[in-house]
Amino acid sequence: MTEPLLFELSRSGRCAAVLPALDVPPADLPAGLMRDDLPLPEMGEADVVRHYTRLSQMNYSVDTGFYPLGSCTMKYNPKINEEVARLPGFVHLHPYQGEESVQGALFLMYYLQEFLKEIGGFAGVSLQPAAGAQGELTGVLMMRAYHLARGDTARNVILVPDSAHGTNPASTTMSGLRVVEVPSGAADVPSGGNVDLAALKAACDEHGDRLVGMMLTNPNTLGLFEERVEEIARLVHARGGLMYGDGANMNALLGIARPGDLGFDVLHYNLHKTFGTPHGGGGPGSGPVGAAPSLVDFLPGPVVAMDEQWSEESLPHFTFVSPPKSIGRVKAFYGHFGVMVRAYAYIRMLGADGLRRVAEHAVLNANYLMSQVKDIYRVPYGRACMHEFVCEGVVSDAPDVRALDISKRLIDYGFHPPTNYFPLIVHEALMIEPTETESKETLDAFADALRKIAEEARANPDLLQQAPHNTPVRRLDEVRAARELTLKWEG
Amino acid sequence: MPYISHSDADRRAMLAAIGVQSVEELFADVPAHVCFPDLNLPPALSEIEARWELGSLAGANFTTADGPCFLGAGAYRHFVPAVVDAVLRRGEFYTAYTPYQPEVSQGTLQAIFEYQTMICALTGMDVSNASHYDGATATAEAVITAVNVHRMKRRKAAFSPYVHPEYRAVLRTYTQGMGLEVGDQELDNETACLVVQYPDFFGRVKDLTPLAEAAHAAGALLIVVANPIALGLLRPPSEFGADIVVGEGQGMGAGLNFGGPYLGFFATREEYVRRMAGRLVGQTVDTEGKRGFVLTLSTREQHIRREKATSNICTNQGLVALAAAVYMATLGRCGMRQVAELCYHRAHYARRRIGEIDGFSVVEDGPFFNEFVVRCPCPVSEVNEYLLAEWGIIGGYDLGRDYVDLDGHMLLCVTEMNPREEVDMLVEALEEVTA
Numbered sequence: 001m002t003e004p005l006l007f008e009l010s011r012s013g014r015c016a017a018v019l020p021a022l023d024v025p026p027a028d029l030p031a032g033l034m035r036d037d038l039p040l041p042e043m044g045e046a047d048v049v050r051h052y053t054r055l056s057q058m059n060y061s062v063d064t065g066f067y068p069l070g071s072c073t074m075k076y077n078p079k080i081n082e083e084v085a086r087l088p089g090f091v092h093l094h095p096y097q098g099e100e101s102v103q104g105a106l107f108l109m110y111y112l113q114e115f116l117k118e119i120g121g122f123a124g125v126s127l128q129p130a131a132g133a134q135g136e137l138t139g140v141l142m143m144r145a146y147h148l149a150r151g152d153t154a155r156n157v158i159l160v161p162d163s164a165h166g167t168n169p170a171s172t173t174m175s176g177l178r179v180v181e182v183p184s185g186a187a188d189v190p191s192g193g194n195v196d197l198a199a200l201k202a203a204c205d206e207h208g209d210r211l212v213g214m215m216l217t218n219p220n221t222l223g224l225f226e227e228r229v230e231e232i233a234r235l236v237h238a239r240g241g242l243m244y245g246d247g248a249n250m251n252a253l254l255g256i257a258r259p260g261d262l263g264f265d266v267l268h269y270n271l272h273k274t275f276g277t278p279h280g281g282g283g284p285g286s287g288p289v290g291a292a293p294s295l296v297d298f299l300p301g302p303v304v305a306m307d308e309q310w311s312e313e314s315l316p317h318f319t320f321v322s323p324p325k326s327i328g329r330v331k332a333f334y335g336h337f338g339v340m341v342r343a344y345a346y347i348r349m350l351g352a353d354g355l356r357r358v359a360e361h362a363v364l365n366a367n368y369l370m371s372q373v374k375d376i377y378r379v380p381y382g383r384a385c386m387h388e389f390v391c392e393g394v395v396s397d398a399p400d401v402r403a404l405d406i407s408k409r410l411i412d413y414g415f416h417p418p419t420n421y422f423p424l425i426v427h428e429a430l431m432i433e434p435t436e437t438e439s440k441e442t443l444d445a446f447a448d449a450l451r452k453i454a455e456e457a458r459a460n461p462d463l464l465q466q467a468p469h470n471t472p473v474r475r476l477d478e479v480r481a482a483r484e485l486t487l488k489w490e491g
Numbered sequence: 492m493p494y495i496s497h498s499d500a501d502r503r504a505m506l507a508a509i510g511v512q513s514v515e516e517l518f519a520d521v522p523a524h525v526c527f528p529d530l531n532l533p534p535a536l537s538e539i540e541a542r543w544e545l546g547s548l549a550g551a552n553f554t555t556a557d558g559p560c561f562l563g564a565g566a567y568r569h570f571v572p573a574v575v576d577a578v579l580r581r582g583e584f585y586t587a588y589t590p591y592q593p594e595v596s597q598g599t600l601q602a603i604f605e606y607q608t609m610i611c612a613l614t615g616m617d618v619s620n621a622s623h624y625d626g627a628t629a630t631a632e633a634v635i636t637a638v639n640v641h642r643m644k645r646r647k648a649a650f651s652p653y654v655h656p657e658y659r660a661v662l663r664t665y666t667q668g669m670g671l672e673v674g675d676q677e678l679d680n681e682t683a684c685l686v687v688q689y690p691d692f693f694g695r696v697k698d699l700t701p702l703a704e705a706a707h708a709a710g711a712l713l714i715v716v717a718n719p720i721a722l723g724l725l726r727p728p729s730e731f732g733a734d735i736v737v738g739e740g741q742g743m744g745a746g747l748n749f750g751g752p753y754l755g756f757f758a759t760r761e762e763y764v765r766r767m768a769g770r771l772v773g774q775t776v777d778t779e780g781k782r783g784f785v786l787t788l789s790t791r792e793q794h795i796r797r798e799k800a801t802s803n804i805c806t807n808q809g810l811v812a813l814a815a816a817v818y819m820a821t822l823g824r825c826g827m828r829q830v831a832e833l834c835y836h837r838a839h840y841a842r843r844r845i846g847e848i849d850g851f852s853v854v855e856d857g858p859f860f861n862e863f864v865v866r867c868p869c870p871v872s873e874v875n876e877y878l879l880a881e882w883g884i885i886g887g888y889d890l891g892r893d894y895v896d897l898d899g900h901m902l903l904c905v906t907e908m909n910p911r912e913e914v915d916m917l918v919e920a921l922e923e924v925t926a
Contacts, residue, residue: 027839060595063582089549095750104551170793170803176668280810284752333750351535
C-alpha cells in the first residue's frame with residue numbers, strides 16, 4: 001500500500017476552502033511585486049481528508065502500540081490534555097495582548113514554573129526553550145555567562161561523557177566552547193557504565209582552570225543511575241566548574257531524587273518525555289530550564305513573576321519579567337505555551353504521589369522486561385537499571401544477524417523497534433525504554449517476540465534480514481536517498 | 492491510578508521475576524539522604540476537576556475570539572480550516588515520534604516531503620528542510636548557515652532594523668559564543684549575510700533586487716525572512732535573488748496559542764543543502780522498487796557528527812509542519828491567493844479610513860501588505876486600554892517598545908478574519924479616542 005502524493009492527486013480548478021467575498025473596495029495591487037503563479041495542489045476537501053487519513057494509517061504510534069524507543073520516553077499521552085489545550089481561552093490568545101487580558105495564561109505558566117522548580121529542586125525555571133536541544137544550548141550559554149560575569153574569561157572546556165546524547169557536544173560547539181570527552185567505566189568493573197572517576201579526575205586536573213562545567217545525563221543513556229553523582233559534582237565544583245543536567249531521563253527521577261539536590265546547577269526538562277505531552281511525529285517538544293540560585297539571574301527571559309500575592313479579597317496578579325543577567329531570548333515570545341498547558345494538566349492530575357508512582361513503575365517495567373530478555377540478549381551493564389536498559393542485538397550461532405535485523409523483525413510482530421546503535425559504547429545496541437504506561441501483558445508479549453526472533457535468527461536468518469514483511473514499504477535504500485537527493489516532488 | 496494499569500498482583504509477580512522484595516530496592520543506587528523527597532505540590536485532581544480548573548484559567552483570559560483583533564507583529568490571527576485540526580487529532584500522527592524507522596513512519600515522512608515541496612513552491616527556492624522551532628530560530632540558523640558557507644571566515648551579519656526585534660534578540664543569544672558581530676551595518680568583505688524581512692516589520696513591501704545585488708557584490712548571502720501568507724500574492728523571494736528564505740509559518744494553520752508552538756520554515760539553494768541545519772526527508776525506493784521516503788543527509792546532524800554537526804537541533808516542529816501542509820493543501824493554489832487578497836484589500840481600506848480620523852495619521856512609505864503604522868495622538872497604551880475597555884477591541888502593537896523614536900506609533904494588522912464591520916467599528920472607536 002502506498003499513497004499518491006498531493007501533487008499527483010491535484011486537478012486544476014479545485015479548491016477545498018470557501019472564503020468570504022471581498023467586502024471593501026479593492027485597492028491597487030503593487031505593480032512589479034505580484035507573483036505570477038503559486039504551484040500548490042488543487043484538491044477537494046474530502047480528498048484532502050482521505051489523503052491524510054491514509055497517510056496516518058501508515059504510521060506506527062503510541063496510540064496504536066508499544067513504542068519502547070529508548071531515551072525518548074514514549075509513554076501514553078492523556079486525552080484530557082489534548083482537550084484542555086484546545087480550550088478557546090488558550091488557543092486564541094495573542095502573545096502581545098496586554099497582561100491584564102491574559103492573567104489566566106500567566107497563572108498557568110507561573111505555577112508550571114513553580115511545579116518544575118519543586119520537582120527538580122531548583123530556584124528558578126524558564127519555560128522558553130522549545131525543545132531539549134534548545135534547553136541544552138540555553139544551559140551551556142548560562143554557564144558560560146556565569147563565568148564571564150565573574151570576570152573569569154579563560155574558561156572554554158565542557159566535559160561530556162562518551163555515553164552522552166549527540167546534542168550535548170553539538171550544543172557545546174554552538175556555544176563556542178570545546179568538548180572534552182570523558183570515558184565510562186568498563187562493563188566488568190563495579191560502577192561499570194558510569195563515569196570513570198579516575199578519568200574524570202585526570203580531565204579536571206588537565207583542564208581545571210579552563211573548565212566551564214560538565215554535562216551529565218542521569219540516569220545515563222545506559223539506563224544506569226550515576227551512583228557517585230555527588231562525588232562527580234564535587235570534583236567539577238572544586239575546579240570552579242558547573243554541573244549541567246540533561247533531563248532527558250527525568251522520568252526515572254520524579255519523586256525519587258531531585259537533580260538540584262544531587263549537585264546539578266542547571267537542567268533542562270523534556271515536557272514531551274517526562275510530562276506526557278505528545279511527541280507530534282518529531283515536535284513540538286518543550287525544554288524548560290531549571291537553575292540553582294547561582295544561575296537564576298542568567299535564565300532566558302521573560303519569565304512569569306507574581307507581583308501581587310493571593311489575599312482574601314483578590315486573586316494573585318502576574319507579570320512578565322526578565323532575569324537581571326539573562327542570556328537573552330532563545331525564542332520569540334514565551335515558549336511552547338500549548339505544550340505547557342498539557343504538562344500543567346498532567347502534573348495536576350498526578351500530584352506528588354502520582355509523579356513518584358510514574359517513576360517507580362517506569363523503573364519496575366524496565367527491570368521486569370530486562371529480567372525477561374537478559375537470558376536471550378546480553379545486557380553488558382546488568383545491574384538494576386532505571387527507566388531503560390541496553391542489550392546487545394546479537395544472537396549466538398547467527399553471526400550475520402544484526403541489531404537492525406532484530407529491530408525490523410519486531411515490526412512484523414507488531415511492535416515499534418527500540419533505539420538502535422545508541423549509546424555508541426555498546427556493541428549492536430538495542431536501547432529499550434518501556435515506560436510506566438505499559439501493562440505486564442504488553443511487556444510479556446514483547447519479550448516473547450524477542451525470544452522467537454532469536455530462534456528465527458538461528459533457524460532462518462533470511463527472515464530477519466528481509467524484515468519487515470507486511471509494512472507499506474519494505475526496507476528502503478538510504479544510500480540512494482542521500483546520493484540522488486530528491487527532496488521535493490519534481491513532477 | 493492515572494495512566495498506570497498494574498494491579499497489586501501484577502506488581503508482586505514482576506518484583507518476584509526481578510528478584511527484589513519492593514520497588515524501593517530498585518533505587519539502591521540513589522544516595523539515601525536525597526531519596527524520596529516530599530514534593531510540595533497541590534493535591535492531585537480527578538479528570539472532572541482538572542477540566543474545571545483548566546477551564547476557569549482559560550476563561551480568565553480575554554482572547555482574539557472575544558472581540559475584534561488588530562494585533563499582529565509576528566503572530567497572526569488567520570483562518571484555520573476545520574480539516575487541519577481533524578488531521579492533527581489523529582493519534583497516529585501526534586503520538587508518533589521522529590521517523591527513525593521509515594517502514595512504519597511513511598505517513599509522517601511523506602507528509603514532510605510534501606511540506607518541503609510546498610514550502611519550495613511558496614518561496615521559490617530549491618530545497619526546504621523539515622522545519623525549525625519558529626521564525627526567530629530559523630533566522631538564527633540561517634545566519635549560522637551563512638557563516639558556515641563562508642567556512643567561519645566571515646564573522647559579521649548585517650541585520651536590517653526592520654526585521655522583527657525578537658528575531659534579532661534570538662540571533663544575539665544564539666551567536667554570543669561564536670564571536671559574531673550582528674548589527675545594522677555596512678556590507679564589507681567580512682559580512683557573511685544580509686538579513687531582511689519581507690514584508691518588513693512595519694508591513695512594507697519592497698523589491699529586494701537592489702539589496703540582493705549589494706549583498707552578492709560584497710560576497711554575502713541574502714537571507715529573507717518572509718511572511719508565508721503574503722507569498723500567496725507577492726513575488727517569491729527567489730525572484731529577487733535570495734539565498735536563504737526563512738520565516739514564521741504560524742499563520743498557516745497553527746493558531747495563536749499565546750506565542751507557541753509555532754513553525755520555523757527554512758528553504759535555500761541546492762548548493763547550500765549540506766550546510767543547512769535540521770531534518771530533511773528524501774525520496775528513495777524499497778527493496779521491491781516501490782517509492783518511499785526516509786530521513787536523509789543525517790551526516791550533517793548531531794547524532795552522527797556530534798560536536799562537528801551543523802547545529803544541535805534534534806527534533807523539528809513535526810506536528811506544526813503537518814498543520815501547515817494540511818493548510819496549504821486545503822487552501823491550495825487559489826485559496827492562498829484569496830486569503831492574501833482579503834488581507835491586502837481590507838488592510839488598505841482600514842489604513843485609508845484611519846488616515847481620515849482627526850488626530851491620527853498613517854505613515855505612508857510605499858506598498859504594504861496587511862500591516863501599517865499609525866501615529867496616535869496619545870500613548871499607544873492609552874489607545875489600547877480604551878479600545879479594550881470600551882469596545883472590546885484588541886488594538887495594535889506599540890512600536891515604542893522597540894524603537895525609541897517611535898513612541899506613539901502603533902502597528903495595526905488586518906486579516907481575512909476582520910470583516911469590514913470590524914474595521915468600521917475600529918474607526919468609530921478611534922474617533923472617540925480623539926473626541
